[in-house]
Amino acid sequence: MSASDHLANKRTFLAWVRTAIALMGFGFVIAKFQIFLHILAHQPLTSTTLLGGVIMIIMGIATLLYGFYEYIQQEKELERKQFSPRLTPMIIYTSLLTVLAIALVVSLYLSTGI
Template sequence: MMVSPSDHMANERTFLAWIRTGVALIGFGFVIAKFSIFLEVLKGVKSGGHSLEFGEVMIALGGLVIGYGLAVYLLTERDLRDGTYRPRYFMNSVFAVVVLVIALSLAFLVI
C-alpha cells in the first residue's frame, strides 16, 4: 500500500483538531472556575455551587482529549509508515464512552 504525503497531512490536521478541541475545553473550564471565584468575591460569601469543580473537570477533560489525540496521531503515523493502518473502532468507542460518562455525571450533579 502506497502512502502519500496527503495521508500524513490529513493525520496531522486531525491531530490539530484534537489539540484545538482540548484547548477549547481547557479554556471553557477556566471560565467556569473563574466565574465561581468571581461570584464568591462579588457576594462576599462562599457559594454553594459546584462551578469550581465543574471547571476543574473540564480542564482535566481538555487534557485527556489532547493526550488521546496525541496517542491516536502517533499510532496512525506508525501504521501509515508500516502500511498497516486499520480504523480504531474499539479505541474510539471506549474514548467516546468515557467522555459520555463524564458528561452525564456532570449533568446529574447539576440537577
C-alpha cells in the same frame, strides 16, 4: 504512503489539539466565573465550587492525550501501509467523556440549586 497522507494526519491531530484547548479554556472560564459569583454573593468557596471547571479541564486533557494516541497510531499504520479501525479506544474515550459530561451537568445542577 505519500506526504499528503502524513500531512492530513497532522492536520487531524491539530484539530484534536484545538478541541482540547477549547475545552480547557472553557473549563478555566467556568471556574473563574464560579469564583466571581461566590465573591459577589459573599459566600465562601467550597470544594465543589470549581468542580465544573475542573471537569472541563480534565475533558480537555483527555482529548489531547487521545488525539496524540490516535496520531501516533495513524503514523505507524501509514508507515506499514495499512489501516485498521480502532473501536475499543474510541469506545473507551467516548465513554470517559460521556461520564465526565454527566458529572459536569450534575455538578452545575447541584451548584445552582435548581
